[in-house]
Amino acid sequence: MSAATRRAQYLEALGIDCWVPRAGAQRAHEPLPQAPQAPPVPAGPAPPGALSREAAIDADAPAWERLREEVRACTRCALHETRTQAVIGVGNPHAEWMVIGEAPGAEEDRRGEPFVGRAGQLLDAMLRALGLSRETNVYIANILKSRPPGNRDPRPEEVAACLPYLHRQIALVRPRLLLAVGRIAAQNLLQTDAPLGRLRGQVHRFGERNVPLVVTYHPAYLLRSPADKRKAWEDLKFARSVFARTANPEANDGHRP
Numbered sequence: 031m032s033a034a035t036r037r038a039q040y041l042e043a044l045g046i047d048c049w050v051p052r053a054g055a056q057r058a059h060e061p062l063p064q065a066p067q068a069p070p071v072p073a074g075p076a077p078p079g080a081l082s083r084e085a086a087i088d089a090d091a092p093a094w095e096r097l098r099e100e101v102r103a104c105t106r107c108a109l110h111e112t113r114t115q116a117v118i119g120v121g122n123p124h125a126e127w128m129v130i131g132e133a134p135g136a137e138e139d140r141r142g143e144p145f146v147g148r149a150g151q152l153l154d155a156m157l158r159a160l161g162l163s164r165e166t167n168v169y170i171a172n173i174l175k176s177r178p179p180g181n182r183d184p185r186p187e188e189v190a191a192c193l194p195y196l197h198r199q200i201a202l203v204r205p206r207l208l209l210a211v212g213r214i215a216a217q218n219l220l221q222t223d224a225p226l227g228r229l230r231g232q233v234h235r236f237g238e239r240n241v242p243l244v245v246t247y248h249p250a251y252l253l254r255s256p257a258d259k260r261k262a263w264e265d266l267k268f269a270r271s272v273f274a275r276t277a278n279p280e281a282n283d284g285h286r287p
């Protein structure tokens with residue numbers, strides 16, 4: 031499959047219209063029409079004195095292992111009684127992009143990995159349209175590590191019990207950008223009850239490092255409401271521009287251009 035075909039499929043999954051000629055109208059040697067595509071996400075400059083990525087991974091390995099062991103054995107809230115397994119996270123442990131969702135669903139609970147199944151496939155398509163993937167340059171985690179029964183919303187006491195794990199993950203990954211997908215993730219990370227619509231389209235800041243945080247829709251919501259995929263694509267392009275500006279903070283005005 032050519033890169034152009036793959037790109038067109040990702041954008042189609044996002045609901046971005048790509049003009050495709052009728053069968054027979056295009057010769058085999060003609061390229062596919064250009065679909066809108068963000069250029070690949072550039073790697074950011076390493077801070078002065080920073081460890082190389084490989085050295086940082088080695089240095090953090092014991093802390094990651096401690097975290098995994100604690101989460102696997104965690105009984106801090108009642109969700110441990112009903113989960114199949116804790117779902118900690120997946121991806122590059124020193125990625126510059128970190129995606130944060132709500133909680134494991136049934137499939138994630140069974141497989142032990144966040145964002146699998148149809149919503150996960152859509153998230154992967156969204157990320158690939160930006161040149162990102164969980165196999166190489168993104169880390170993905172949830173607010174809760176154990177599945178709420180029936181996929182109900184997390185309860186405040188569950189979030190309070192589990193959020194310190196996510197804070198430790200963010201401290202270890204040291205991302206340059208956080209992408210909160212869905213209302214639950216956004217509201218809990220930003221400590222607000224503002225609706226998702228008001229949180230999109232602006233740069234929030236998270237934690238002591240003031241990590242830029244951008245909000246978009248949860249892919250499970252987009253599966254139910256495909257008309258909003260185009261808005262999600264706008265959010266992703268915005269996130270990419272915010273990420274690019276983290277290398278030049280003075281150019282960042284904090285709002286969608």
Ligand code: SF4
Pocket residue numbers: 101104105106107108109110116174175176177188191192
């Ligand atoms: S949801 Fe979090 S706090 Fe609750 S049992 Fe699972 S890992 Fe522990």
